[in-house]
Amino acid sequence: MKRQIIDKIKQYDTIILHRHVRPDPDAYGSQIGLAELIRANYPEKEVYTVGEHDPSLSFLAIPQHIEDTQFNNALIIVTDTANTERIDDDRYQKGDFIIKIDHHPNDDAYGDLLWVDTNASSCSEMVYELYEEGREYANWQMSDAAARLLFAGIVGDTGRFLFPSASPKTFETAGQLIQYNFDRNQVFDGMYEMDRKLLNLQGYIYQHFEMDENGAASIKLPTSVLQQYDATPSETSLLVGSLGNVKNIRAWVMFIEDNDTIRVRIRSKGPVINGLAKKYNGGGHPLASGATAYTWEEADQVIDDLKAICKEYK
Incomplete structure (x- = not known):
């Protein structure tokens, strides 16, 4: 070949x-x-x-x-x-x-x-x-x-x-x-170097992410939050791995509002998540995938699905 x-x-x-x-x-x-x-x-x-x-x-x-x-x-x-x-x-x-x-x-x-x-x-x-x-x-x-x-x-x-x-x-x-x-x-x-505004946004992520008892975590970054920290949707790519430092986390999803869509970035320390990404207009690797949501209600469905995946993971 x-x-x-x-x-x-x-x-x-x-x-x-x-x-x-x-x-x-x-x-x-x-x-x-x-x-x-x-x-x-x-x-x-x-x-x-x-x-x-x-x-x-x-x-x-x-x-x-x-x-x-x-x-x-x-x-x-x-x-x-x-x-x-x-x-x-x-x-x-x-x-x-x-x-x-x-x-x-x-x-x-x-x-x-x-x-x-x-x-x-x-x-x-x-x-x-x-x-x-x-x-x-x-x-x-x-x-x-x-x-x-x-x-x-x-x-x-x-x-x-x-x-x-x-x-x-x-x-x-x-x-x-x-x-x-x-x-x-x-x-x-x-x-890996970040402007101070992104470090401040990273602080926001650490303060506001949610995680359940099975290690499924999520954070939402709507336009209002991005504007507060003067950050663009593309700049948040530097932050997607931040939650990987959290003890007992199994998988996490970051939602970034970008005009009329919501970028969905999913990462995992074990549970396979690319099938979840495919379900929501995306794809990728078993432990690192991306998708697209079109409403915050759909984003909540992604979170529910990720929680189910982490619950079933052994």
Whole structure:
């Protein structure tokens, strides 16, 4: 499979990389990290990364804006995106050939060529694996820019290597990547440093979250609260792991009002929660998923369902 992907990359003069909406470090890491890897090994090719930019990820990279005509006869590579509804920039359909590279459950087997590995800690780890194959098969070289982005993606999706998804292979990959020339402190600062307003909002979360006797916890952040702390919905992504420090917690959900929808971020220390996310217009990993609610009443239903999951968990 990996060699088929490499052959397709060799074949096309124009390559456009996509990732999921509401990006996280692994979305940028895998998408733009792979783009940098291709540029380093095929400098004659036109390589673009598209999608709406999240300013909180500017420390990593900034995607490009391109014209529709550039999709003509282009190879499309979509990373870290489980289903077509979550692909950022639907012009991916205008390309000539679509490759899916992902580590989420393959519920939507889109694309002409698919490589899905649910055992991978992150899609960035998969891109490094693709590089290893390319090194043997096509004499690929890793660049400092690609290594930095892939490292950031792995760190982001493993919670700084604290999540169970961080395998011995993950640590080995990270060990290889840190041998390249990039500033790890700059990466960590960009990912985890917070403005004082977000620290204050984190205090609000600790003061107002609710948890039942089975370790199911929840916190609601309506627009009024976000405005009180001068925080945007996207900035709250830095806070979603905060409740993981609470003793006896099993799983938690954070609701963030965002215009006419409510972002639902679900995390777990054991109970499988991606089925719950699918029920509410989302999906993801067994212990880290996202969904969308459209009313606060629906949010309350999510809480009830999470409580039932935690109650049944042994």
